[in-house]
Amino acid sequence: MRSLVASVAKTLEEMHAQQRAHGDIEATLKHCLNESKDALDGENFKARALPTDELPVDALQDDVQTFVACTIKIIRGETSEVNASFQANLHRGGDWPEGFLTLLEEASTQEVSISDLSQALDSNSNCAKSAEETASDTATTTPPAEQIETETPPKPLTSSQPVVKVALRNATVGKPYEVEPGAIATAIATQRGDRPEYARVSHLQLPDNCGLVFDEMTGRVAGTPTHPFDGVLSLDYVPSRSAQSIPYNVSLLINPDPASLWKDLPSPTNAPYPKEPFDHSEETQGPFRVVAASRRGRSHANRGEFRDDDFAIGYASDTGWLVIAVADGAGSATYSRAGSKIASAAAKQRLVTVLNSRQHNKAEILYSQHQDWEHPEIRVSLCRILYEAALKAHYELQSEVSNPSDPLPTAATLRNYDTTLIVLVLKKINEGCVAATFAIGDGGAGLLPNPEEGFPITRPEGGDYAGQTCFLTMPEPLKDNQANLERHFHFTVQKEFCAALAMTDGITDPKFPSDAAFADPAQWSALWTELHPALSSSETLLEWMNFFSPGNHDDRTLVAVLPAHATSAPNS
Amino acid sequence: MRRLPVYLVLDTSGSMSGEPIQQVKNGVQMLVSALRQDPQALETAYLSIITFDSSAREVVPLTDLPSFQTPDIQATGITSMGEALSLVADCAKRDVVKASATKKADWRPMVFLMTDGIPTDDFQKGLTRFKEERWGAVVACAVDSADASLLQQIAGEAVVKLDTSDSASLSAFFKWVTASISTSSKSVQTTGKEVEGLDQLPPPPPEIQVVV
Incomplete structure (x- = not known):
């Protein structure tokens, strides 16, 4: 003094x-x-x-x-x-x-x-x-x-300071973070009743090497956090331009990077229907090149559960029809990993057999009569062929229940094998293609006539609230009436062909966050731009499918069909 | 992204003051910290805190766990539970996203209501409003003298009882709520299945009795 x-x-x-x-x-x-x-x-x-x-x-x-x-x-x-x-x-x-x-x-x-x-x-x-x-x-x-002065003692230096509770906005490792200049001082000044325009923070003790920096001139905190933190930071607060600084604490939370919290636990070794966490394949069939991959989702890896997705690829070489099946076993069903495998394999097998047969492939017979793939009867015939393949897959699951291919501890029910199923058949015609799908449950398929535009060739499913989907194991989606078949069937003839994609919801949910996005040609084109460089091999596709998207950690399966001559090198 | 909205509806009336309200605060803090370690809950669960004493207040609006900051809660006043029920219904109606062409729906909201008292306001009015909304799991916790049969009107069979509002049982309750939110987050993320009743939640710890 x-x-x-x-x-x-x-x-x-x-x-x-x-x-x-x-x-x-x-x-x-x-x-x-x-x-x-x-x-x-x-x-x-x-x-x-x-x-x-x-x-x-x-x-x-x-x-x-x-x-x-x-x-x-x-x-x-x-x-x-x-x-x-x-x-x-x-x-x-x-x-x-x-x-x-x-x-x-x-x-x-x-x-x-x-x-x-x-x-x-x-x-x-x-x-x-x-x-x-x-x-x-x-x-x-x-x-x-x-x-x-004992009668009127001066204000004690610390205990008389108003109680101030300030918490900085929470940060997250790996995400850029900022506390705006002066914001901390303003928050303290407001609680103390000081004039915020004169208040400042002269020092803020951030954790060492945390990735954040405090600028003493402006009072701004900025940076990208590198480590999680939960605690208090000491600071020096200066209430006005020429005042003495006062120590205060503010709290700060730095969340861990969400991706770092996921564990990668192996699946059980002694459970029925074991399935590898990854599967991928790459093949050329007639005019088509097919790149496929399936990987266990983080949500399953985190708990050491099996991959529930599956896919199957077949080719009717006599008639040139390519057959793709993707299936997503329901997480809630005990043996859905087997359900998806059995269903996709059964549907594929059925379709290859029927489509390859000049006798049973009614679409080919009709085409030879009408010479027009857009003839309505061809559409109807393909709908029937695909529906019967789904039905076949359903029956295959029923027979698995009564006669399991792997010994089970207790008898299973059909619903233990809950799975979705998307079948896609594709035939090259000149520069274009004929494509038909039959889909039960979520996930979806799309077609890109050229890299600039694409459209869905399955219908989105959605209830009022999330999480309502139907499965191949339910009777309703397989009812043999026109209205029901139309709900699940799609047919298109295109003059150009760039790619066809069939995906489980592990891909469609993050890449098409809404039904409107699923229907948006630009979104399909955007997906193609992102995906195309990854299609150089099925390994690179598998790697690409490991992308991180908050809230989307389901198994992911994607089958991409390209013209066999197409180069898959990154074009930009 | 499909969110799992969670509403904690907490009694902050005068009878909760002292140790109990401090335990509630610690419980909320613990709940948030624990859920932040669970990658599924961290991304999926959104938390709101509604308190009721002489009136009901939305203390923390529906907030993602990474941004959530535990509020300071004080215990004072009487027990406006009816108003709290109306308020949580209004908040859910406003917050919870329904499916549309451009947005995927949220999961059905979970509600955990905790009280140690008897409503001092128009309970039936609040209850009627509450029932108008569509909920996932609704769990009510009766602490000490709270009327469990009244709470059954809100939560059906999912009414639990804490014998004393001491630290051990309140802490056990919040641990169980944490586990329930974790379970529900996992369920919606991996199976798309929403938790609706007590039987789908983890078994309550011994400190908590299920009122049947």
Whole structure:
């Protein structure tokens, strides 16, 4: 406190000598009184001066009076108005230089100059200063303020500070983070009742190497966190431009990177129907190149569960029909991994047999009659062929229930094999193609005539609330009536052919977040742009399918059909 | 992304003051910390806190777990449970996304209601409003003197009882709520199956009795 007063006195003296105007002495010193600490010093005070104005000579004595009155308040630990009868308490200042106190006493009755006061303060300031430092450095030592005034003790330095609870916005490892300049100071100022425009945070102790940086000039916190953290950070808060800093704590949470929380546990080794977590294949069949991959989702890997997805690829070489089946076993069904495998294999097998037979492939027979793939009867015939393949798959599951191919601990029910099924058949015609699908449950298929546009060739399924899907094991989706068949069947003839994709919902959910997106040609084109470079091999496709999408951790299966001549090298 | 909305409806009336309200606060803190370690819950579960005393308030609107900050809750006043039921229904109606052409639906919201008192307001009015919304699992927890039979009107069979509002049982309750949210997150993410009743939730710990 004395060093403050001495510093202010010295500055005043200098400024008086130059007859320069300066900041409000009373405000300056009152500020010190209120802040209880020597945040203001002469330099600070000088910085507030108005260098261009000249101070009238007759104002000098007013300055001295103001200075004296305020200093007395400091000595007495008062923050109220000056009490004229200050002498009684004056000497309780203890460590103040005797000559300075005498001058203060005289100031009420005779003229003293600021330089007299300044010199008097300097006279034994060294000993006074060291005494003060000792007092404030040692917590157990009674602070000098209490020696000064016991009746009205000054505000204690820490316990009187308002309680402030500030939590920084939560951060996440790997995600860019920012606390806007001044936001922390504003939050504290608001809780304390300070004016936020003058408040600032001079220091914030962030965890070491956390990836975040605090800018002391602006009060901005920014960066990309590298490590999780949950705790409090200490900071220095400065309530106003020239005030002493006050320590506070703010809390900060840095979430872990969600991707790092997933475990990759092996599937059981002794369970029925074991299935590898990954499967992929790459083949050329007639005019088609087929790249397929299937991988266990994070949600299953996290719990050491099996992959429930499956796929099957076949080719009717005599007639040129390619057959794709993808199936997604229901996570809630015990043996759905077998359900998807059996269903996709059975449907594929049935379709290859029927489509390859000049006798049974009614579509080919009709085409030879009408020479037009868009003839309505061809559509109807393909619908029947595909429906019967789905039905065949359903019966195959029923026979698996009565006669399991793997020994089961207890008898299974059909619903233990719950699975979706999408079958896609495709024939190349000139530069284009004929394609038909039959789909039960979610997931989907699409066709891209060229890289710029694509469209779905299955219908989206959706209930009012999420999670309502139907399965091949249910009787309703297989009802043999026109309305039901139309719901699950799709047929198209295209003059161009770039690619056909069949996917389980592990891919369609993240890539087509809504039914509208699923129907949007641009979204299909965007998927193609992303996917195309990954189709150079089934391994690269499998790797691409490991993309991270929050909330989408189901098994993922994708079968891509391309023209056999197509280059799969990245084109951009 | 399909969210799993979770509403914690907490009694903050005067009878909860002191140790119990502190335990509730700790419980919420623990619940959030634990769920943040569960990758499925972290992404799927969205948490809202509604408190009721002399009035009901949405203290924390539906918030994803990474952004969630545990609020400061004080216990004071009487037990406006009816108002709380109306409020949670209004919040769910406003928050929960239904399927549309451009958005996938949220999962049906879970509600965990905890009270140690008897409603002091128009309970039936709130109950009627509450029943208008479509809920997933609704669990009510009767602490000490709360009327379990009244809570059965809200939660059906899913009413549990804590003998005393001491730290062990309240902490056990929040652990169980945490496990229930985890289970539900897993269920919706891996099987698309929503949890609706007590029998689909993890078994409650011994500190919690199921009221039948």
